Amino acid sequence: xxxxxxxxxxxxxxxxxxxxxxxxxxxxxxxxxxxxxxxxxxxxxxxxxxxxxxxxxxxxxxxxxxxxxxxxxxxxxxxxxxxxxxxxxxxxxxxxxxxxxxxxxxxxxxxxxxxxxxxxxxxxxxxxxxxxxxxxxxxxxxxxxxxxxxxxxxxxxxxxxxxxxxxxxxxxxxxxxxxxxxxxxxxxxxxxxxxxxxxxxxxxxxxxxxxxxxxxxxxxxxxxxxxxxxxxxxxxxxxxxxxxxxxxxxxxxxxxxxxxxxxxxxxxxxxxxxxxxxxxxxxx
Amino acid sequence: xxxxxxxxxxxxxxxxxxxxxxxxxxxxxxxxxxxxxxxxxxxxxxxxxxxxxxxxxxxxxxxxxxxxxxxxxxxxxxxxxxxxxxxxxxxxxxxxxxxxxxxxxxxxxxxxxxxxxxxxxxxxxxxxxxxxxxxxxxxxxxxxxxxxxxxxxxxxxxxxxxxxxxxxxxxxxxxxxxxxxxxxxxxxxxxxxxxxxxxxxxxxxxxxxxxxxxxxxxxxxxxxxxxxxxxxxxxxxxxxxxxxxxxxxxxxxxxxxxxxxxxxxxxxxxxxxxxxxxxxxxxxxxxxxxxxxxxxxxxxxxxxxxxxxxxxx
Numbered sequence: 299x300x301x302x303x304x305x306x307x308x309x310x311x312x313x314x315x316x317x318x319x320x321x322x323x324x325x326x327x328x329x330x331x332x333x334x335x336x337x338x339x340x341x342x343x344x345x346x347x348x349x350x351x352x353x354x355x356x357x358x359x360x361x362x363x364x365x366x367x368x369x370x371x372x373x374x375x376x377x378x379x380x381x382x383x384x385x386x387x388x389x390x391x392x393x394x395x396x397x398x399x400x401x402x403x404x405x406x407x408x409x410x411x412x413x414x415x416x417x418x419x420x421x422x423x424x425x426x427x428x429x430x431x432x433x434x435x436x437x438x439x440x441x442x443x444x445x446x447x448x449x450x451x452x453x454x455x456x457x458x459x460x461x462x463x464x465x466x467x468x469x470x471x472x473x474x475x476x477x478x479x480x481x482x483x484x485x486x487x488x489x490x491x492x493x494x495x496x497x498x499x500x501x502x503x504x505x506x507x508x509x510x511x512x513x514x515x516x517x518x519x520x521x522x523x524x525x526x527x528x529x530x531x532x533x534x535x536x537x538x539x540x541x542x543x544x545x546x547x548x549x550x551x552x553x554x555x556x557x558x559x560x561x562x563x564x565x566x567x568x569x570x571x572x573x574x575x576x577x578x579x580x581x582x
Numbered sequence: 583x584x585x586x587x588x589x590x591x592x593x594x595x596x597x598x599x600x601x602x603x604x605x606x607x608x609x610x611x612x613x614x615x616x617x618x619x620x621x622x623x624x625x626x627x628x629x630x631x632x633x634x635x636x637x638x639x640x641x642x643x644x645x646x647x648x649x650x651x652x653x654x655x656x657x658x659x660x661x662x663x664x665x666x667x668x669x670x671x672x673x674x675x676x677x678x679x680x681x682x683x684x685x686x687x688x689x690x691x692x693x694x695x696x697x698x699x700x701x702x703x704x705x706x707x708x709x710x711x712x713x714x715x716x717x718x719x720x721x722x723x724x725x726x727x728x729x730x731x732x733x734x735x736x737x738x739x740x741x742x743x744x745x746x747x748x749x750x751x752x753x754x755x756x757x758x759x760x761x762x763x764x765x766x767x768x769x770x771x772x773x774x775x776x777x778x779x780x781x782x783x784x785x786x787x788x789x790x791x792x793x794x795x796x797x798x799x800x801x802x803x804x805x806x807x808x809x810x811x812x813x814x815x816x817x818x819x820x821x822x823x824x825x826x827x828x829x830x831x832x833x834x835x836x837x838x839x840x841x842x843x844x845x846x847x848x849x850x851x852x853x854x855x856x857x858x859x860x861x862x863x864x865x866x867x868x869x870x871x872x873x874x875x876x877x878x879x880x881x882x883x884x885x886x887x888x889x890x891x892x893x894x895x
Contacts, residue, residue: 424593428871558729569722
């Protein structure tokens, strides 16, 4: 396991190689900065009640501008969008990370150990995959209630079988390689071989999959919020904002439009990054 | 071949059996909550105990499980608390309504995605190919709930062309199905088009297509007779596997447009803690998902000569 010398890519060479990767990274960076500096950017607090149903461009008495208007409780839509970025950029990566920790561990076990462990884990994956994903979410949230933690649990349960299958497939291919046999000869432990010898060599397809999955999880968190199963109010969350605006959609559509554009641009960023990475890995 | 089919069917049966154990454990593990859900939260302790005794909940676990399976198989899911009618009576029309939506969706999805995918895959790297790739990455990034809002804003709020709800209060109207189907289509067509494109591009580079070109066969003949048959195997599998995903999109769309279908029913059942209705909906959705996965597996084997031959050996 020696890394060949890698030259750090400059932005210009990256732009030439994959413009869509740069585009995706730019959108993601934008939202990350917005989320980190939310209190400095947002003109109002996320739960500050000002003028209900204010049209975009309305000014509050002290002169501050409500660029995107206010919702039915008089909360500034732009400020809630900015703080909502924090919510989704906390939960989506966290949920993806949880799903990956479980999925990768199980996939390494199933692929490397094989035999009855593989049989058992694959059966379990089949079982979870027999449920339509949305039904899993609905049943879990109905049973345990809507909260941030339960969303993490639900996403982990629903996505880790897919990750496990992916990892298992790659490991089945890698486990017969010479460096694995060499490690076995040296008497390395199973854990060491799995995580230090095999996992780093499986990273290529995993990184692309992780970016795509970040996009899916962002959609999932949005969908749960939209269906009223997400992070409970008054936490600003894009999906919940759209849910709350449903009843006013025919008279006051911009209340939902801005959060919709926000969530779409973030998902687009993840999809572009995944596509760009795939392009680069195919070119190599 | 028969062995392959038998093996796939057996796998599906195992999945369904395991899923039913899981469902039983999730829903029926604690009789207390079952009684509370069935009788409502204002029922007294005595009422709940009487109900539990009358419905055999004090029997041992395995007896209860077998009885529960029997009721699921025969469709006696019990009484829906929300609608105050047997669950099976509620379920039927709702499933039919969603089937209509799904049919409309597929009848546009298949020609559109396959057509675009084949056109793009025939000439890799052409302007059309790049255009389709870009369009599909953009549309698959807009979640169904967002495109529902955006399409409603455009076609209902600004243009006033289409109805904004699909509750069908004045009887069935196709016009009310357009927006829900369009939302599903917008999110999904790009994915299927990309799969078709990749598969078509692969086929176009094979030796037998090169041979056909070198023989001087006309282009349309090559595409129709030699390329399509093999290029359409992966999209077929993907279309079948879509059903699992489609249920998710259907829940969102039916909820947004107030369409009385299966998707909105399952959400209602969950939000109102209508336990027997939720059980029935979950069971039906698992059957749908496993059933289509099985068809996809078997169909893949039938369509792909290599797998068909390998299965015979």
